[in-house]
Amino acid sequence: MLFDARLFETRFFTGFLLRWTMKGNERISGTVIKRLPRYRRYLEELMHKKTGRISSGELSRLIGCTASQIRQDFNNFGGFGQQGYGYNIESLYQQINGILGLVREYKTVVIGAGNLGLAVANYIYTYEDGFTVAGMFDVRPEIINTSANGVRIRGVSEIDDFLAEKQIDIGIITTPSANAQQAADRLVKGGVKGIWNFAPVDLEIPEDVAVENVHISDSLLSLAYYVNKTQSQQDAEE
Amino acid sequence: MLFDARLFETRFFTGFLLRWTMKGNERISGTVIKRLPRYRRYLEELMHKKTGRISSGELSRLIGCTASQIRQDFNNFGGFGQQGYGYNIESLYQQINGILGLVREYKTVVIGAGNLGLAVANYIYTYEDGFTVAGMFDVRPEIINTSANGVRIRGVSEIDDFLAEKQIDIGIITTPSANAQQAADRLVKGGVKGIWNFAPVDLEIPEDVAVENVHISDSLLSLAYYVNKTQSQQDAEE
DNA sequence: TAGATTGTTAATCGATTAACAATC
DNA sequence: TAGATTGTTAATCGATTAACAATC
Numbered sequence: 001m002l003f004d005a006r007l008f009e010t011r012f013f014t015g016f017l018l019r020w021t022m023k024g025n026e027r028i029s030g031t032v033i034k035r036l037p038r039y040r041r042y043l044e045e046l047m048h049k050k051t052g053r054i055s056s057g058e059l060s061r062l063i064g065c066t067a068s069q070i071r072q073d074f075n076n077f078g079g080f081g082q083q084g085y086g087y088n089i090e091s092l093y094q095q096i097n098g099i100l101g102l103v104r105e106y107k108t109v110v111i112g113a114g115n116l117g118l119a120v121a122n123y124i125y126t127y128e129d130g131f132t133v134a135g136m137f138d139v140r141p142e143i144i145n146t147s148a149n150g151v152r153i154r155g156v157s158e159i160d161d162f163l164a165e166k167q168i169d170i171g172i173i174t175t176p177s178a179n180a181q182q183a184a185d186r187l188v189k190g191g192v193k194g195i196w197n198f199a200p201v202d203l204e205i206p207e208d209v210a211v212e213n214v215h216i217s218d219s220l221l222s223l224a225y226y227v228n229k230t231q232s233q234q235d236a237e238e
Numbered sequence: 239m240l241f242d243a244r245l246f247e248t249r250f251f252t253g254f255l256l257r258w259t260m261k262g263n264e265r266i267s268g269t270v271i272k273r274l275p276r277y278r279r280y281l282e283e284l285m286h287k288k289t290g291r292i293s294s295g296e297l298s299r300l301i302g303c304t305a306s307q308i309r310q311d312f313n314n315f316g317g318f319g320q321q322g323y324g325y326n327i328e329s330l331y332q333q334i335n336g337i338l339g340l341v342r343e344y345k346t347v348v349i350g351a352g353n354l355g356l357a358v359a360n361y362i363y364t365y366e367d368g369f370t371v372a373g374m375f376d377v378r379p380e381i382i383n384t385s386a387n388g389v390r391i392r393g394v395s396e397i398d399d400f401l402a403e404k405q406i407d408i409g410i411i412t413t414p415s416a417n418a419q420q421a422a423d424r425l426v427k428g429g430v431k432g433i434w435n436f437a438p439v440d441l442e443i444p445e446d447v448a449v450e451n452v453h454i455s456d457s458l459l460s461l462a463y464y465v466n467k468t469q470s471q472q473d474a475e476e
Numbered sequence: 477t478a479g480a481t482t483g484t485t486a487a488t489c490g491a492t493t494a495a496c497a498a499t500c
Numbered sequence: 501t502a503g504a505t506t507g508t509t510a511a512t513c514g515a516t517t518a519a520c521a522a523t524c
Contacts, residue, residue: 031491033463037456041438055505064440067505068493075507083506084500100459101466115360119353120454127438127455130462169465194465196458200279200365202302210464212457216358217365218275219450220434221338224368225271226448227407227432228339269515293481305481306517313483321482322524 032073036096038063039070043093055086106131107168108196111183112175113138113153116198120174125149131170135162139179163190170194177201266314273311274334276301281331293324344369345404346434349421350412351376351391354436358412363387369408373400377417394421401428408432415439 042063046054056067063070074080074087080095081087097103108124110117113136121133136153138144144155154162162168163186171187173180173195180199187195194210197203200217280301284292294305301308312318312325318333319325335341346362348355351374359371374391376382382393392400400406401424409425411418411433418437425433432448435441438455 029491033460034456036463037453037459038440040459041456057505066493068495069491071506071508072492079507081506082500083498084504086505099463101462102459104466106462106465115353115357119357122353123454124458128458131458169469170461193468194461196461202276208468210461210468212461212464214452214454214457215275216361216452218272218279219452220362220366220369221275221278221340222271223408223432223434223448223450224339224344225274225337226450227344228342230431230446230448231407267515295481304517306519307515309482309484310516317483319482320524321522322480324481 028076032076035069035073036100039073040093040096040100043089043096046089047093050089052089053086054089054092056081059087102130104130106170107134107166108132108170108172109135109137109159109162109168109187109192110172110174111137111156111159111187112173112179113140113143113148114174117172117174118148120172120196120198121148121151134166134168137162159186160190163187163192168192170196172196172198173203174198270311270314273307274338277308277311278331278334278338281327281334284327285331288327290327291324292327292330294319297325340368342368344407345372346370346408346410347373347375347397347400347406347425347430348410348412349375349394349397349425350414350417351378351381351386352412355410355412356386358410358434358436359386359389372404372406375400397424398428401425401430406430408434410434410436411441412436 039059042059046062056070060067060070071081074092074095077095077099080092108131110121110133113121117136117138121136124131124133133149133151136148136151137156137159138153139156141155143153146153168190169192171184171190171192171194173183173187175183177199180197180201181203184195184197184203184205188206188209192209194212195203195205197211197213198216200215202213203211205211277297280297284300294308298305298308309319312330312333315333315337318330346369348359348371351359355374355376359374362369362371371387371389374386374389375394375397376391377394379393381391384391406425406428407430409422409428409430409432411421411425413421415437418435418439419441422433422435422441422443426444426447430447432450433441433443435449435451436454438453440451441449443449
């Protein structure tokens with residue numbers, strides 16, 4: 001069993017060496033990855049409240065999932081617990097950081113400095129430790145050269161040079177839908193490895209660039225479905 | 239088969255009567271509902287380009303899923319197509335609108351008038367036809383009584399009275415995490431039927447109120463995972 | 477009628493949950 | 501050692517895909 005497991009090592013800024021294994025060349029399913037940030041959120045909170053251990057049972061009750069799922073998820077990465085004891089809260093938190101890659105800086109640029117762009121940039125600036133906004137870009141002459149959180153807003157014509165010069169990891173798209181694909185193309189050409197897309201369109205992106213969509217309008221419409229359903233139900237009961 | 243199907247009817251503003259069926263009392267799975275807004279987006283685009291019909295095959299190639307899935311999804315609601323022909327683009331679009339409940343107005347309030355709150359309010363104002371922002375609330379005295387898109391920003395102390403007076407369907411939370419649960423409690427007490435939550439926390443909400451979370455930080459962290467992975471791979475290949 | 481494409485059933489795949497032996 | 505809780509295998513559940521008969 002252990003023989004076809006590959007060992008991974010991640011060196012933290014602090015020098016701390018994190019080791020974890022991944023079986024064979026298995027891809028970890030996206031549904032598992034999507035749950036990790038959630039686990040991380042709860043663990044971070046737990047670290048402020050108590051130290052030491054937590055069992056999959058306790059954690060599952062907090063989060064609202066099954067203990068089985070938690071153990072199953074962590075075992076994709078080799079298992080972080082100890083029988084009869086549970087999981088060490090802080091080390092579990094660090095393990096998740098290691099898996100998610102939160103052991104280095106990610107440089108981002110934001111394309112589109114409207115309300116949404118500013119909100120996202122501000123969000124990163126305020127909450128996300130390992131991420132920095134290196135540049136913001138917009139088409140509107142009246143806001144070019146103003147700045148937000150100390151980041152100057154540049155004209156979109158400067159994007160290519162900017163990307164060529166700095167090593168940007170992630171491009172954030174907060175433009176109107178009509179300009180999103182074009183923005184994506186330039187970001188890809190400029191060498192970003194990930195795109196965080198807030199425009200309500202599906203982008204065409206090469207295989208080796210990761211895309212994460214935040215389709216807030218889709219989210220609102222599915223909310224409408226449930227709101228409408230409960231209200232129709234109530235109407236029917238009257 | 240058809241005997242255990244319930245007929246649903248939705249009367250549009252225009253007087254148009256939409257009819258669709260749902261088998262027995264089956265709950266439609268959340269994964270299906272989540273896909274409807276996406277189908278809708280593509281259909282809306284199609285309506286601008288061509289009229290008449292589209293087959294599940296064509297649509298699947300556009301969207302990037304299987305034709306089987308599309309047919310399977312629509313058949314949860316009774317089937318909207320015609321053998322040998324396909325689906326009528328416009329009527330399919332209307333059917334989806336009907337299912338999602340986009341046949342009436344939804345009144346919303348936004349709690350938190352920071353960058354994010356303004357962005358969301360502006361988004362609704364600009365893009366979402368059936369949704370209106372009736373009020374915005376914040377704690378910071380310096381912005382109270384200013385306005386955004388013609389909506390006055392009120393102090394949070396006014397929330398309860400405001401909700402009691404107007405019939406608000408959806409509460410939108412864009413406060414910092416620390417205040418999100420409190421905001422949710424007041425919204426629930428005020429009778430909203432849905433909560434659209436942008437704070438990076440999981441809210442405790444009664445069963446009969448729908449919640450849709452937009453956990454953008456979770457989304458960013460899972461993007462980091464994939465970015466880190468491709469970059470580690472490239473490093474390994476060098 | 478022949479061709480096309482749905483609606484629907486059956487087969488497959490993957491994800492979740494349950495169970496329990498291993499072990500701290 | 502006894503009790504607790506993991507790691508892991510097996511069973512279940514649900515979602516996706518394939519296949520094809522029904523039918524426009």
